[in-house]
Each structure stands twice: as structure tokens, then as C-alpha cells.
Amino acid sequence: MATYDVHVIIENKPGISDPEGETILNDLVLKGTHSTVSKIKTAKMLKFTIKEKDKKTAQNKICEICDELRIYNPMVSKVSISVIEN
């Protein structure tokens, strides 16, 4: 068994509006001098630490947890998962 850090990023699906990101862009960043920024998207990140036999199992297990416990809503959100071995 090894310990893995699994990072889960939850963000709105592409094409769905993201009021928070748009507000940060328009009312904060572009109000300054940072005119080279063209887009900001907000997301939520969960960092899991998990003991599993390999990287693949760790990823699958976290995936299962997120689906089963409705950590995100598949109707609205896109999820990306990355695994780092400790």
C-alpha cells in the first residue's frame, strides 16, 4: 500500500456561465491594468489523501466517492482528477 494525494477539481461545464469568475474578471482584474487577462474560471478543489495499492485504484476509488456522495452534480459540473504519489 502506498499513500497518494488525489486532487479533484470541480468546475462548471464549458458553455455554462460562471458568474463568480466573470465578476472577478470584469470588476477586479480588468479594473486594474491587467488587460492581457481574457478569462477567469472559478473552480473548487478537493485534496484527498488515500492509501491504496496503486495509482489507478486510488483514482478510481476517489472517482467512486465523488459520484456516490454527490460531491458534484454531473448535470452542471466537470470534474478532473489528478493523482500524485507521496
Place this chain on the structure above:
Amino acid sequence: MSLDPQELEDLTSKIGRKPSSTELQIVAAEWSEHCSYKSSKKHLKILPMDGPLVISEKGYDSGVLDVGDGYVVTAHIESHNHPSAVEPYGGAATGVGGVVRDILSAGTRPIAIFDGLRFGDIEKDRHARWLFKNAVSGIADYGNCLGIPTIGGEVEFDKCYTNYALVDVASVGFGKKENLVKNHANKGDLVVLLGGFTGRDGIGGSQFASDSLESEDRSAVQIPDPFIEKLIIEAILEARNQNLINAMKDLGGGGLSCAVSETADALSIGIEMDVDKVHTRESGMHPDEIMVSESQERMLLITNKTKLKKLQEICKKFRITCSVIGYVTSDSMMHVKKGKKTLANLPTDVVANANLLDRPSKKPAYLETIQKEKKLKPIPDYSKMMMKFLSSPNIASKIWVYGQYDHEVGIRTVVKPGNDASVLRLDNGKFLSVKIDGNPKQCYINPREGAIGCFEEACRNVVCTGAKPIGMLDHLQFGNPENPEIFWTFLESLQGLTDFAKFFKIPCVGGKVSLYNETPSGPIKPTPLVGVLGLIDEKPQMPQQIMNDDILVIIGNTKDEMGGSEYFEYIHKFIGGKCPVVDFAESKKNMNAVLSIIQKGLLKNVHDCSKGGLAVAISELCMINDIGCDVLLEKVPGEELDVDHVLFSETHSRYLLVLKQDNLKKLNAFLKKNKVSFNQIGKFDGRQIRFNKNSKNIIDLRVDKAQKTWINSLRELVVHG
């Protein structure tokens, strides 16, 4: 998203050629059940819509009532059931947004929000809990951000909503009569789209709402943005004050397609528009997508060239985007272009008026036997059972829900949530009381009497605040209307509401029909919801603290009507029995009597008797006022009944009155003179809630224990499952 073959044939013959792809999209959105009311429209005409206070104007999305002194109140009800069933937070929040814009489009400021929520069995079903929790957060976040108080509603749980949600939102607006937008347009006027960007979210939403959930692809979710909505409200009201708006409509189901065609049809004008002028969130959107996108927080305005500049300045000030997307023509055509290319060119009356259907109806077979009662299992310990009953999700206090809503903002809320109905102070010194009520359990057993019961209950609730009912909103929610048995229940409920409205001369000022509410295990129970608005000319009945020796009086007879009661369904797991029936004459007599007594200032408290029967209503008075009561069940007026029925029958037209001993004589004299059925049934005192019959104690609860259970159980259930 498509038309059925018959509809395609109709469209082709009406326009005399094959429709283009954009035309098909536009017509499919507008002819969906959600937008066209094709199953229900013919029948809805029976509802009385006129009254001395009703102001009707073409193209209004909300009902308008004159409340005197140059002021008006507007009201509307909508649901967001399908979206909330797949994304409860966003679905419920955008539901609030939609109904608020309906109020705004008459030119009035939204001053209150109400919500009626229904979910599956949250005690056993984790998914139902998830839906419930998130729908409540969605409403709270959206309403609170807008600065509009959410002051009332109801919550109910029933197995028939498993894997589904009914999220009904009503809103009330207030303004000066002279500021109402008088929808009109002249040739050459400009069509402006104002507010949020049009994106790919919510494409095909209205079509989606007209299919059952099983068969669709679940893509039509909308993301709420209350801050844009707030800016829109302020910008529109400022534009209204400067008289810059000739006509206005909010964008809801069907997006631009519906807003443009319905506005043009209502005003008997044509509109030519260019999809390239619409401000979009992403580039490369297909024109068809732009026409049917249901992106939130958008309004369609008609103004003219001289007013445009001022309107643009206001939009700039509030930092909202507005685009001139087209202009008014006189040819009654809806002409959609992309640059120079024509994409659609249709007569507006064809688009806005789908062929109305005459659906077959048939009395459901289950109704033949449903009223038969089974023999109940004896209850070994009523006190123990009562504690369980008080903690059941439908009976328990809903403070976990309304505690999340800001119900004070706007400083109009005089009587706050947690009572029968909330009361708002209006600028002309009068008060407005509003309540929404539904009862699917009774409507399932008897769709007609059940619907009448919802109507009477909503009336009773506003009457308890001293308000006279002046208008009603109805929201008719049923399963698939293509099933004749379901359509029969729709017609029955509608007839019931119509009979009651006519007898009491309460006009229907607005409403909504939501069909195809089907869950994976079948149709929902018939769920008509009724909202009643009541007006108080002088002062409302403010609930006062009940003290020792105060007297409890009941008005109205208790009858053998336990069908669809919480007691049958929750305690005995039995669906069936005799549905409560409202006796119109008795109902009117009791209503008028209560209003007169309130005006005389004789009462400390008035509470209606409904869900859970007499036992729950009296316990609520005790728990809210933290005081005990001794109740003599043999004194309860009505036919001779056993203990279960006296305690838990949900007979309508009953009111509980609390008063000081000193006022009892006056009350007796008045009620006797008016031949109202009533009796003194108890006295408040001590720390125990006791129900006795012929000196035998039936229920004995400690107030503080009952209170703790009643107030906390719903939160416990949601938070800790």
C-alpha cells in the same frame, strides 16, 4: 427538440411552405406545452378573472390588483420543477429569478417571494434530502442577494415525488398605478434585449419541461446570477420612472423565440430582428441556439429612438449590457435575420397560438374504492404517538427552511413567517397578507374537493391575519395529460377552484399549468397549489403572547373526514378515506365571523386548523407560546366521533381563537347572534398540553419537550440524516 408530425403538417399548411430549420426551432419552443398551454388553455377560461379590483392590460405576465390610493399590487406564480429535479440549487434559484422578472415586467417592484416545495420521503430517501437541502439554499441565496424577503410558503414530503421535486415560486410586487407599463408599440420602435449574455445554457428548456424526465437528455440547466438580476430590477425601475419603456416582457421558457412572438402577437405588431445583434457569451453560437437559449436574467424592451439614449445611459450606470436587436414593423410578422439573410419569417399569430387540444378524460379507476376506510390499529399510547407525529417531516416546524431566508429585508414584514400567513405593510397604510397552500394527499383522494380545500385553507390563513381575500393565483401541477385519467383529475381540480372562486367572488389574477410531472415510478399526485392575496384596511391581527387563564374557542364543526390526513398516512400508512368537503355556506359564515371578531379587537391569537387536525393546531399554539393547555374533546362541536377523529380529522372551515376571559361574553354573544357553530374547548395554563375526553386523559405532553422535538426534528433529519 421537434414538432410532432401532425403539428409539422399544421405549420406547413398555415404558412403555405416548408418551414426553415430556425422556424422549426422557434415554433417547437413556442408550441411546447410549457409555452402554449395547448392541453389546458381551452379549459382555463372557466375561471373567473374579473373583479372590481382587477386591472387587466394586454401582454402582462402578472396579475394586477388595485389596492386603493393610487397603488397596485401585482402577483404571479411559476414553477421550476424539471430543472430543480436535476439541479436543485440552480433550478430553484432561477425559478425565483423568473417570477421576479414577471412582476418587474408590469412596472412594479417585487416586494416578496413565496415558495412551495415538495419532495420525496426525506426520512428514508437520501436523494430527496439532497434535493430539499439544495433547493432551499438556492432560494435563500437568490432571494437574499436580491434584497427581496422570502416570507412564506410551504414544504411537504410525499413518496409520490420520489426522484423528483416540485419547486413553486410566487412573487408579489407593489407600485403606483400611474407607473404601470402600458404595453404599446408603434412602427419603427426599437426592440432592446437587456441583461445577461445569451449562452448555450438552458437550450431547449421549455421543450424539456414538456417531456417526462425519463426520456430527455438532461442538458438544460441554468446558472443563476442574482447580482445581474438586482441590477436589472433597478435599471428597469429607473427607466420606468423616466417613461422610457413602451412595452416589456421577461425572457423565460422558450427564450427569445417566445418573448418576441408573444410580444408581437399581444400588441398586434410585427418584429424584425437580427441574431448578430444579440450579445452572446461565446462566439460561434448557431442562430437557432440564440433563438431558443434560456439563459437567465434577460428582459425584452420596446422603446423608441428618442428614448434609447437615456435607456443606454441607465444601463451603463448599472453596468448591464443592452443591445438593440430589431425594430417594430406593422406587418404582424416575426422576421428573424442574420445580417442580410432571412432565417425565419412567420406570422406572429401562427407562432404564438398553437392548435389547442381537446384531450380525452376518464375518471380514474382507483377513485371507486379509495374512500373506503380500513380498520385502524389501536394506538397503545397516544402521548408517545403524538411526540412521533410532531417530529414527522410534514408536521414539524419549518424553521430550518424559513430561517435561511431573509424575511425582514425591505422592512415591510409586519407578521413574520411561522404564523398562518405573513403580512406586509403597504405605503398607503393598508396591509397585504398572502399565503400559498396545496394538499396533494387530499387531491389524490378527491381532485375536486381537495382543490377546493387548498383554496379554502389559503383563504383561512389570510383571514387569520384579519385580511379579506381579494385575489387568487392557481398553479395546476399534474402528470402526463395524454393519459385521460390524469387529464380528468386536472379538469376536476379546475372545476373545484372555479366553483369556489365564483361563490366567494375571488378573481383568479394569475396562474400556471405544469404538466408532464412524471417520476420514474409514475405520475405525481394531483398537486394544484393556490395562492390567496388578502387586504387589510386598518390593522392586522398581530399574534400576542398567550398567558395563563386565556381561553381557547373553536369555530366550525369537526366531521368524519380523515381521508388524506397526515394521521392516516404517517401514523397508519394508509392512503384513502373520506376527503374533507368544504360546505360553501358554512365556510363563508365562519370566514365573515372571524373577520368581524378580529376587527372588534377581541382576540389575542387566531390559528387555522389544518394539517394534523385539532391536535396539531392546538399543540402549535402551545409550543409557539411556551404554555400548557387543558383541552376538553367532548366540547368540540360537530358529529359524535371517536377520539382519533376528533383529534386528527382535517375538516376545513375551522378556526382556533385565543382570548382573555374578559372578552368571552362579547364573543359568545356575537357568535350566537350570527348562528356560528362554536364552543369553548380549553384553557391555557401550566406546562402540560393535555387532551381529555370525559375526564379521561388521552394525551399529556410536556410543552418544553414537545417544543424541542417539533422545532429541531427537521433540521436534525437534513443535517444528520
